[in-house]
Amino acid sequence: MSDEMACVEAGRNVFERDPFARLLGMELVRVGCGTAVVRMTVDEQHRNGVGTVHGGVLFSLADVAFAVAGNSRGVLAVALNVSITFVKGIRGGVIEAVAREVSLGPRVATYDVTVTDESGEPLALFHGLAYRKRQR
Amino acid sequence: MSDEMACVEAGRNVFERDPFARLLGMELVRVGCGTAVVRMTVDEQHRNGVGTVHGGVLFSLADVAFAVAGNSRGVLAVALNVSITFVKGIRGGVIEAVAREVSLGPRVATYDVTVTDESGEPLALFHGLAYRKRQR
Amino acid sequence: MSDEMACVEAGRNVFERDPFARLLGMELVRVGCGTAVVRMTVDEQHRNGVGTVHGGVLFSLADVAFAVAGNSRGVLAVALNVSITFVKGIRGGVIEAVAREVSLGPRVATYDVTVTDESGEPLALFHGLAYRKRQR
Amino acid sequence: MSDEMACVEAGRNVFERDPFARLLGMELVRVGCGTAVVRMTVDEQHRNGVGTVHGGVLFSLADVAFAVAGNSRGVLAVALNVSITFVKGIRGGVIEAVAREVSLGPRVATYDVTVTDESGEPLALFHGLAYRKRQR
Numbered sequence: 162m163s164d165e166m167a168c169v170e171a172g173r174n175v176f177e178r179d180p181f182a183r184l185l186g187m188e189l190v191r192v193g194c195g196t197a198v199v200r201m202t203v204d205e206q207h208r209n210g211v212g213t214v215h216g217g218v219l220f221s222l223a224d225v226a227f228a229v230a231g232n233s234r235g236v237l238a239v240a241l242n243v244s245i246t247f248v249k250g251i252r253g254g255v256i257e258a259v260a261r262e263v264s265l266g267p268r269v270a271t272y273d274v275t276v277t278d279e280s281g282e283p284l285a286l287f288h289g290l291a292y293r294k295r296q297r
Numbered sequence: 298m299s300d301e302m303a304c305v306e307a308g309r310n311v312f313e314r315d316p317f318a319r320l321l322g323m324e325l326v327r328v329g330c331g332t333a334v335v336r337m338t339v340d341e342q343h344r345n346g347v348g349t350v351h352g353g354v355l356f357s358l359a360d361v362a363f364a365v366a367g368n369s370r371g372v373l374a375v376a377l378n379v380s381i382t383f384v385k386g387i388r389g390g391v392i393e394a395v396a397r398e399v400s401l402g403p404r405v406a407t408y409d410v411t412v413t414d415e416s417g418e419p420l421a422l423f424h425g426l427a428y429r430k431r432q433r
Numbered sequence: 434m435s436d437e438m439a440c441v442e443a444g445r446n447v448f449e450r451d452p453f454a455r456l457l458g459m460e461l462v463r464v465g466c467g468t469a470v471v472r473m474t475v476d477e478q479h480r481n482g483v484g485t486v487h488g489g490v491l492f493s494l495a496d497v498a499f500a501v502a503g504n505s506r507g508v509l510a511v512a513l514n515v516s517i518t519f520v521k522g523i524r525g526g527v528i529e530a531v532a533r534e535v536s537l538g539p540r541v542a543t544y545d546v547t548v549t550d551e552s553g554e555p556l557a558l559f560h561g562l563a564y565r566k567r568q569r
Numbered sequence: 570m571s572d573e574m575a576c577v578e579a580g581r582n583v584f585e586r587d588p589f590a591r592l593l594g595m596e597l598v599r600v601g602c603g604t605a606v607v608r609m610t611v612d613e614q615h616r617n618g619v620g621t622v623h624g625g626v627l628f629s630l631a632d633v634a635f636a637v638a639g640n641s642r643g644v645l646a647v648a649l650n651v652s653i654t655f656v657k658g659i660r661g662g663v664i665e666a667v668a669r670e671v672s673l674g675p676r677v678a679t680y681d682v683t684v685t686d687e688s689g690e691p692l693a694l695f696h697g698l699a700y701r702k703r704q705r
Contacts, residue, residue, distance in 0.1 A: 174346070175346035181342065206316045216364075218317060218357075232347075240352050242383070244650075247375070247378070248543065271520060286543060382679055399691070400657075405513060428540070451623070452614045453614065456614050479592075482590075482640070488651070489630075489633070494625075496624045501618075504618070516652045518650045519648050
């Protein structure tokens, strides 16, 4: 199996075993070595108390993309820290999270994830730090 | 109405209008001026692809406590940035988020939220920065 | 004066009035609308207690690039929050911080700054959130 | 040697080998197991381009307290990630950073550091994540 195919398989496995991603209706759009794209449709039930899409939903979508990208290398990667900045609020529609690897060390790797709305405008900027465990 | 009672009412309003908090089964335990406690029970559907409680669930619970505490002052507060560190993974049970105000300025306020498991052990440390809008 | 020239002038002004940047021997390499490159040479005096370049030095260099980029628009921008991840330690040499604007709103703007060593390898990833005040 | 005395010695060692802390005129006030207090006087040369104490100085002071607290356990701890929020600007005076351990795991530990002015008002809130290496 090629490296790229192994990444696709490892990333997809993590996504498919994720019940919370399923509960929120997420769809895995694409996965590669260190990258992932995840999408979902947000409506009334995904809003917060001020009427916009919940920070927890934006975070969760980005976090799933982060987990898929981070685990695509075939080494168990767990989130240590995330910084997320909310740049624009919306009320609904299709949102997408694109994750890319920024650095990859033996124990630590970092990922940038951008969540955008249908027009491609950024809603949230997510920066994740993962710890890579020795064995799967 | 006393200040404290006004905080309780403003915080509770934000919680009650939050459909995502309801979707995840969160319960508002306590609210005061700049503080909030929110609780939920996590089970199989709240796990991630590696079998522990989803980062998105821990974030969401903390984010709701942050929103309630931040809006308890009667001024619309929206999240600008959050840093979250995951310190321990669990598989299920009752989890609780306790939010407290660390600084309160005219435009910006900061909150620390700790998410703990049933034994009081910290699972996630959440630091939120809110922007306070001029009018509700 | 063209927009670009106005940005260069505004950004350079902030750099030239920064005594701490001078104390550390920083040099402004380039500035544009929402972008800046700042450089310095690090040696023994810039190390920490474990013998590598001090986190405070890497942060300071990135912070100056952030301030120059953020203020290049001619609106006073102050740092609200920064998340910095340290990905590689070095002992000395020339280091460079490159800042670019990621989002620009009326009150809030975000910047990514990467600090690299002489070979272009990332040492630190800096994500800054600035609050833009109404008048200069 | 008691545990507490071992912590004091390990923390002090890290501080004394830190040339950048010396360059900025920092003073180690106190150290214990997982805690540290560091102080410095800030004047004109420590300001930024808008006339207040430089973010890099506030970060550096907090970072030194973080390093002393983190290394007080006798295990080499290196900074992985820091989130810092700036809550108040000042022009000069004595500033103090107080670090305390929030969580301590085998590989990862977290520290909160608050930087205050002479009247005890918070200037910056610093949250640090350290990676603990296997051997010193």
